[in-house]
Structures are given as C-alpha cells and as structure tokens.
Amino acid sequence: MNRFQYILRRLILSVIVLFGVVTITFVVARLIPSDPARMMVGPRAKAEQVARMREEMGLDRPLHEQFIQYVGSLLRFDFGVSFSNRLEISTQLKQFLPATLELVFISVFLAVIIGIPLGVITSARPNSWLDQIIRVVTISGVSVPTFFLALILQIIFFQQLGWLPLAGRLSRDIVLYNPVEVQTGFYLIDTLITGNWPAFGSALVHVILPALTLAVYPISLVARVTRASMLEVLSENFIRSARASGLPEWMILSQLALKNAVSPALTLVALSAAYSITGAFLVETVFVWPGIGQFAFTAVESVDFPVILAITLVVTISYILINLLVDVIQAMLDPRVTLD
Numbered sequence: 001m002n003r004f005q006y007i008l009r010r011l012i013l014s015v016i017v018l019f020g021v022v023t024i025t026f027v028v029a030r031l032i033p034s035d036p037a038r039m040m041v042g043p044r045a046k047a048e049q050v051a052r053m054r055e056e057m058g059l060d061r062p063l064h065e066q067f068i069q070y071v072g073s074l075l076r077f078d079f080g081v082s083f084s085n086r087l088e089i090s091t092q093l094k095q096f097l098p099a100t101l102e103l104v105f106i107s108v109f110l111a112v113i114i115g116i117p118l119g120v121i122t123s124a125r126p127n128s129w130l131d132q133i134i135r136v137v138t139i140s141g142v143s144v145p146t147f148f149l150a151l152i153l154q155i156i157f158f159q160q161l162g163w164l165p166l167a168g169r170l171s172r173d174i175v176l177y178n179p180v181e182v183q184t185g186f187y188l189i190d191t192l193i194t195g196n197w198p199a200f201g202s203a204l205v206h207v208i209l210p211a212l213t214l215a216v217y218p219i220s221l222v223a224r225v226t227r228a229s230m231l232e233v234l235s236e237n238f239i240r241s242a243r244a245s246g247l248p249e250w251m252i253l254s255q256l257a258l259k260n261a262v263s264p265a266l267t268l269v270a271l272s273a274a275y276s277i278t279g280a281f282l283v284e285t286v287f288v289w290p291g292i293g294q295f296a297f298t299a300v301e302s303v304d305f306p307v308i309l310a311i312t313l314v315v316t317i318s319y320i321l322i323n324l325l326v327d328v329i330q331a332m333l334d335p336r337v338t339l340d
Contacts (some may be wrong), residue, residue, distance in 0.1 A: 010327040014320050021316045025309050026070050036151060060293040079310035084302040089310045092295065097314070098185025099169065100291030103283065104276040106207065107215035111269055115219040116258075119226020119265065122251055134223065141220030146279055150291040151214045157209060165279045166204050174202040210287040212249040214279055218272035225268050229261035236260075 061069070073080070075140030079089035116191045118138070122131040157164040169187060170180065178198045189205065191200035231277065232259050242252050277292075292311055299307035 001207065007315065007328055014324045016237055018320050021313065021320075022071060022074060023067075026067055028309065038239045058138075067309060074313070079313070080302055080306045082299075082307050083309075084299070084304045091218055092307075093292070093314065094185070096290060096292045096295040099187075100277065100280050100284065100293065101216050102186045102188065102207065103157055103211050103280050103289065103291065104273055106211040107218060108269060108273045110211070110215040111218035111222045111272055114215075115222030115269075116226050116262070116265055118219075118223035120230060120253055120258060122223070122227045123230030123234060123257075124249070138220035138223045141216045142224070144216070146213060146217065147282045147286055149216060150283055151208070153209050153213055154286070164209050167286075168292060169203065169206050170199065171202045171206070174199050178202075182208065210283050210289050212282050213287075214276055217279065218276065220268070221272065222265050226265040229264050230257055233261040234255045266329060267326050270322055270329065274322040277315055277318050283336055 077090050079093070081087065084090065089193055118134055122134050125131055154166055176182075178196055180187055180190050180196060180199050180203070181194045183193055187203040188200065191197070191203055197208045230253075243249075280289075280291060281293035281296060282289045283289065285297055288294070292314070296308065296311045298304075299311070
C-alpha cells in the first residue's frame, strides 16, 4: 500500500466514523423522554402553540426526513437553538470555543517545547540523579487529577504568593476601561492586533494558571514517551557507529536520535490536543474560564439537550480530525506506516 492509498483509506474510515457519530446523536436526541417543542414554547403553552412549534422544528415529519434535515443543518454548521436562552447554538459556540482553543493551543505548545527536551535530556543520562527527579515529576504529572492540581496552583500562586489572578479571562478594570475588540476570539491575538497592551497583559497573566494546569499532563506524557523512544534509538547500531566515528554527542542526540524517535512524541502531542479539549472542561470550571467547558456545565444544569448534543458533536469531530491529521503526519514522517 502506497502513501496515497493509506491516507485515502484513513480519510474514508474517518468519514464513516463521523457519519456513525452523527447517526448516534440523532437517535439519542429522539430517544430522550422529552418534547423539544414543549420545551421551546414553555410549560404553559397551549396545545396549538406546541403543534405549531413541532411543525416549525420539523418534528411532525417522517423520521428519515428528520434525519436528512438534521444532517443538512450540520453541514451548514447549524446546531439548532438552545432551550434555555433561545439563542442559536452555533453563535454561542463561536463565542465560547475560541477561549477553549486558546488554552488547548498553549498547552500543546508547552508540551512540545518542554516535554520533548525533557525526554531528550533524561535519555542522554539514564538513571542519573537528574533522570530520577524528572521521572518522578513526570509520573506525578500524569497521576495528579486535573482539578486537584488546579486548586493547588490557585492556593500557591494566588493565595500564598499573590503573583497570578484567581480566575476569569480578564481583570474587571480591563473589561470596564480597556475592553477587547474581538477579532478572532483569541484574546492574546486580538489584543496584539489592536495594540491594546493593558488588555494583553491582563489576558496573559490570566491564561497562565489554567494553561499550565492543562499542560501538565501532556508535558509529562510526551516527556516519558520521548525518553522511551530515545533510549530505544540510542541502542541501535548506527548510533554506536556515529559515536565510534567521533561525532559530538549533541549532534548524535539532536540530528540522529531525535529525528528517528520524535514520531511517537509528535503523534502523542496531536492526541494530547484532543485530550486537552475535554480536559479543559474541569479546568474551565475551576478557573471560571468562559469556554465550552463552562458552556457545557451550564447546559447540563439546565438540561439543555441541543447544547449538550452540539458540544458532543464538536468534541467528537475534533477527535476524528486530529486522529486523521496524526495518520497523515505519520505517513509523511515514517513511510513504514503505509505498509500495514
């Protein structure tokens, strides 16, 4: 199987999985023991009003027509209307999703610039005191619950040291006197584009604690996987030959060993991005971060099924796309994966 056939097969499988997820969410939405039309018009509405709303929502049509309408709406990025506030869900997702993605991108960036170097450093001197310390730290980072780590960081950096803010995305003064002109939804980018330096400083200090909390797990995981891959590559014959020829150790580590060992780490980085989307839910709750985690929490509290299903779809689609991206990257970096 050549590279093109491999990528095409993965693409077809991803489309099948995506269709299955859409079908499941449609079935679940129809099996929920509630009347969406009644929830839209309110409990005191008359039967005529409920019937009119059912017609407007297409709930009086045959099931296969409802499914076609459902898929067509999703293709237009139309997730329906929230039961709780009567607003379009797609509009609300555009408001909340960038805040979550900002945390996810920063956590993935930290996983790359911290996790991979840590793995290389520990593999260069295995079983040394530095290796032992970093291994204990990374094991702890993988094991500690996210919400517990968030609370500990709040106690240390807010309550004890007073260095960083407790929660939120901006300080109250900035919201009142230097509001962010939203361009992309990413406050760090928007404040740079508009030159709003007070807001940029506030956004930067507010993002540190939640982003660091979210990044601890992927950093620890990437460091451990990089170390294991590096140790395996460093035991190969071509590495022994390179050392025997007198090549500097830094060149062997960075240009020979890391190049052959980085593929599993990069794969894990991409998958960590998918993990971070769901991991951000707890982080956003603790830090009162206005992302899809807070959006989902509010939807669960108010039993807002359309919002819950929309968030489920967005997260699942993110997983599928990221896994597809991982497969493509693997095929480009390592031709051996196209042979299976």
